[in-house]
Amino acid sequence: MAGTVSGIRTIAITYRxxxxxxxxTGRMIALSLIGLAVVLVGWSVGNxxxxxxxxxxxxxxxxxxxxxxxxxxLIGFTILVPVVALVFAAATLGDMRxxxxxxxxWLRPMPRWAVAVGAWxxxxxxxxxxxxxxxxxxxxxxxxDTELVVATLLATAIGVIAxxxxxxxxxxxxxNAIVWGLGYVIIWEGIVAAFGTAAAKVAVRGYTSSIxxxxxxxxxxxxxxxxxxxxxxxxxxxxxxxTLASLRLGSLEVE
Amino acid sequence: xxxSLPPPPPPPKVPMVAVTNVxxxxxxxxxxxxxTFTVGPGITALLGPNGAGxxxxxxxxxxxxxxxRGTVHVLGQNARTNAEVRGKIGLAPQxxxxxxxxxxxxFVEMMALTHGVADARAAAIHALxxxxxxxxxxxxxxxxxxxxxxxxxxAAALVNDPEVLILDEPLTGLDPVQRRRMxxxxxxxxxxxxxxxxxxxxxxxxxRLGSEVLVIAQGRLAATGDFHALRNQMDDRPHRLxxxxxxxxxxxxxxxxxxxxxxxxxxxxxxECTTPDVDRFGRQLAPTAKExxxxxxxxxxxxxxxxxxxxxxxxx
Numbered sequence: 001m002a003g004t005v006s007g008i009r010t011i012a013i014t015y016r017x018x019x020x021x022x023x024x025t026g027r028m029i030a031l032s033l034i035g036l037a038v039v040l041v042g043w044s045v046g047n048x049x050x051x052x053x054x055x056x057x058x059x060x061x062x063x064x065x066x067x068x069x070x071x072x073x074l075i076g077f078t079i080l081v082p083v084v085a086l087v088f089a090a091a092t093l094g095d096m097r098x099x100x101x102x103x104x105x106w107l108r109p110m111p112r113w114a115v116a117v118g119a120w121x122x123x124x125x126x127x128x129x130x131x132x133x134x135x136x137x138x139x140x141x142x143x144x145d146t147e148l149v150v151a152t153l154l155a156t157a158i159g160v161i162a163x164x165x166x167x168x169x170x171x172x173x174x175x176n177a178i179v180w181g182l183g184y185v186i187i188w189e190g191i192v193a194a195f196g197t198a199a200a201k202v203a204v205r206g207y208t209s210s211i212x213x214x215x216x217x218x219x220x221x222x223x224x225x226x227x228x229x230x231x232x233x234x235x236x237x238x239x240x241x242x243t244l245a246s247l248r249l250g251s252l253e254v255e
Numbered sequence: 256x257x258x259s260l261p262p263p264p265p266p267p268k269v270p271m272v273a274v275t276n277v278x279x280x281x282x283x284x285x286x287x288x289x290x291t292f293t294v295g296p297g298i299t300a301l302l303g304p305n306g307a308g309x310x311x312x313x314x315x316x317x318x319x320x321x322x323x324r325g326t327v328h329v330l331g332q333n334a335r336t337n338a339e340v341r342g343k344i345g346l347a348p349q350x351x352x353x354x355x356x357x358x359x360x361x362f363v364e365m366m367a368l369t370h371g372v373a374d375a376r377a378a379a380i381h382a383l384x385x386x387x388x389x390x391x392x393x394x395x396x397x398x399x400x401x402x403x404x405x406x407x408x409x410a411a412a413l414v415n416d417p418e419v420l421i422l423d424e425p426l427t428g429l430d431p432v433q434r435r436r437m438x439x440x441x442x443x444x445x446x447x448x449x450x451x452x453x454x455x456x457x458x459x460x461x462x463r464l465g466s467e468v469l470v471i472a473q474g475r476l477a478a479t480g481d482f483h484a485l486r487n488q489m490d491d492r493p494h495r496l497x498x499x500x501x502x503x504x505x506x507x508x509x510x511x512x513x514x515x516x517x518x519x520x521x522x523x524x525x526x527e528c529t530t531p532d533v534d535r536f537g538r539q540l541a542p543t544a545k546e547x548x549x550x551x552x553x554x555x556x557x558x559x560x561x562x563x564x565x566x567x568x569x570x571x
Binding site for chain 2: 003004005009010013016017020021099100101103104105106107108109111253254255
């Protein structure tokens, strides 16, 4: 009657279960409000009056783009992207491990790697619209340049991919993954990454910001990798995190 | 009888679960200590007080936790490393957590899918029928009562038609009718040759299962065998009783003189008696008190609770 379950099928089952569990009204409202706040900051900065009458049009455009890159990097990539990813990704395997429901996926003839991938995809699916939409709107409000909007959307997507994988892993490693994750976001991504280009290379934010700087030619301290590196490294981080999460799933004690 | 052979012994039960010299420690705390047993088809009850190590043993059988020492095999395999054998186990865990936003049908159907059941919807409907739950109930299981959630867990454990069914306190939260129905169901499954392991800390529940029993106390296997034999063994132990009377000294002396007690102590206006034959003591106490003109107020057992039974089994 029963048998083993293929990897693809396991991903689909895990995904279906977790999507239903993750989308709660409270989470969606809270995170949408944070997104809205980011858009409002972008709109207020983008519409602020300045004493720019002594500058030519090109300089004004550059100044506006510098402001935009700085704000998107600071608020978007330091707060919104990691926090949204943390809330959903840590709630996948982390919450299941803590409330005891993990055994319903663990004690099954299913490959562990596929459970980890299904968990990651579910958190990715929910996190992407909650970050892409507000940051896309913020970029538009700050500067109407299409390149900035495209760079913002690309960097956001890459950031969400890396952060969700990292926080899925974190959920398998520690209890109260949200608290540990917030500590990581504030201390590592927020403070350590701001110490300069070398420190930024060991933080996801350094790469997301690099995509912005590479595509807009606006330089900020936390992002000086090439665009190819800035895309590839977060993807490798995601791959590594999911591999470790799979291994961890196989070795952990399930309550 | 000349010329006739003795009847052949019953065939040995195939060990479907084999626990060999298993110890499980969490730091300095030993949850299970050097336990060895095998379990074959039929119902086997793990009886023990809360915290005795029953759930830890179940978790190790399912592979959810590795033993610190020893080996645990289900159907000859280690469930922690063998995916195929995990598909032959049905577990109803003690903890209450479910995917609360799913309806009962959705939940059990998902569980069927996780086992690779071909027609998951049909299997889920069948399993929910076995536990008398409404398949058309659209509400999420998060809104269910404890008894309903318990039955959802049972349905989820049954949905893959497992060969080994591990049920951790499965009767908790069920009303008497549901309990009777579930016990019948366990017997039906056992009759089909399945290995049904049921844990309980309630002696009467195990009595109704009428099964092989493994008594677990303080992480050790305290006793094993047929429930009724075990029950008789428990009844043979010395009993302690608390008796409140008007004149405890006089009654105590009389009980001792008549051989009804092997020990007696006066505690305030009460007696604490130890008797080797609780039935005889019960029959003779009131006539003795009446004969001496002593008013008997209260009599209660000091060790009829399960904890003391376990203590007796462990200490003997």
